[in-house]
Amino acid sequence: MDISFCSHTILQTDSLVVPDTLNDPRFCANPLVESSPYIRLYAGHPIRVNGFPIGTLCLLHPEPRTLNDIERGMLVDLATLAEGHVLHRIQNTHIRTLYQTLDAERHRAMTDSLTRTWNRAGLSYFGPVMVKESVSSGKAVGVMYADLDHFKSINDRYGHAIGDQVIVQTARRLKAVLRVDDVLVRHGGEEFLIMVLVNSADELAGLAKRAREAIVNSEFNCDNHVLSMTLSIGVTLKRDEEQLESAISRADIALYRAKANGRNCVEAG
Numbered sequence: 001m002d003i004s005f006c007s008h009t010i011l012q013t014d015s016l017v018v019p020d021t022l023n024d025p026r027f028c029a030n031p032l033v034e035s036s037p038y039i040r041l042y043a044g045h046p047i048r049v050n051g052f053p054i055g056t057l058c059l060l061h062p063e064p065r066t067l068n069d070i071e072r073g074m075l076v077d078l079a080t081l082a083e084g085h086v087l088h089r090i091q092n093t094h095i096r097t098l099y100q101t102l103d104a105e106r107h108r109a110m111t112d113s114l115t116r117t118w119n120r121a122g123l124s125y126f127g128p129v130m131v132k133e134s135v136s137s138g139k140a141v142g143v144m145y146a147d148l149d150h151f152k153s154i155n156d157r158y159g160h161a162i163g164d165q166v167i168v169q170t171a172r173r174l175k176a177v178l179r180v181d182d183v184l185v186r187h188g189g190e191e192f193l194i195m196v197l198v199n200s201a202d203e204l205a206g207l208a209k210r211a212r213e214a215i216v217n218s219e220f221n222c223d224n225h226v227l228s229m230t231l232s233i234g235v236t237l238k239r240d241e242e243q244l245e246s247a248i249s250r251a252d253i254a255l256y257r258a259k260a261n262g263r264n265c266v267e268a269g
Helices: 069-088 094-101 104-109 120-137 151-158 160-177 201-216 244-260
Strands: 016-018 041-049 052-061 140-148 183-188 191-198 220-222 225-227 231-237 266-268
Touching (some): 052 069, 120 183, 160 220, 231 244
16 A cells, blocks of 8 residues: 555646645545544645656645645745755766866856856856867757846835845746756846757757746745746757857847747747
8 A cells, every 4th residue: 555645746747735634535544644643734746857756845734724825835935945956966967067176266256146046257157168068969059048027016016125035036946947967147137047958949948948837837935925927038059150149149139029929938049
């Protein structure tokens, strides 16, 4: 008999919340319900790495209760953080080896102080590395230029402190769905630049879709405010012999096209 609650959660794309296990036919006869630890509330969210479910983050309680929208959002955010920690512990690769060779002072100079992603100095360092790696691997450099939609209204309505929390949570969610060798850069304000190595335009489009859905599919909980955000993304593949700066410019143009076409979408350039 499988007594694991999480074996049900890992098959889902969203959270599984059971307010009272005694009222759920899947779990009412479970020995973990009928005897110690007498689980009554179960809430779990799947953890995925590179699109594959590897486990769950779950909450248990011996008394029945429901989760409100803020608590459900916190569960998703905690699972997203867990995904990020798992990615950081994945085996060393070429790009991660370069991370480790940076001395502390240079690392700080290349890191955005708010989000702990790379900044423009980091882009200048890792951009040529990605181009060189693409040549040796036979893959293409994909560029994603992402921008939070209507972000100014968040600052205007709730203040810059809440706006900063939105930026930080955005960075965490993007880190969680990106792969270990992908390079995430805060390019300015609410804009993020992502460089990836891919085999095709379809693979790049799939990564961009995951990045957008990471922002759209669950609300942001910032202090006592629950906010819904969307993300517009412009994507392109760097052409042979093309300078990386040119590819970034084309991704930026595609981003403007995404904004013009109603936002909350991905456009290719």
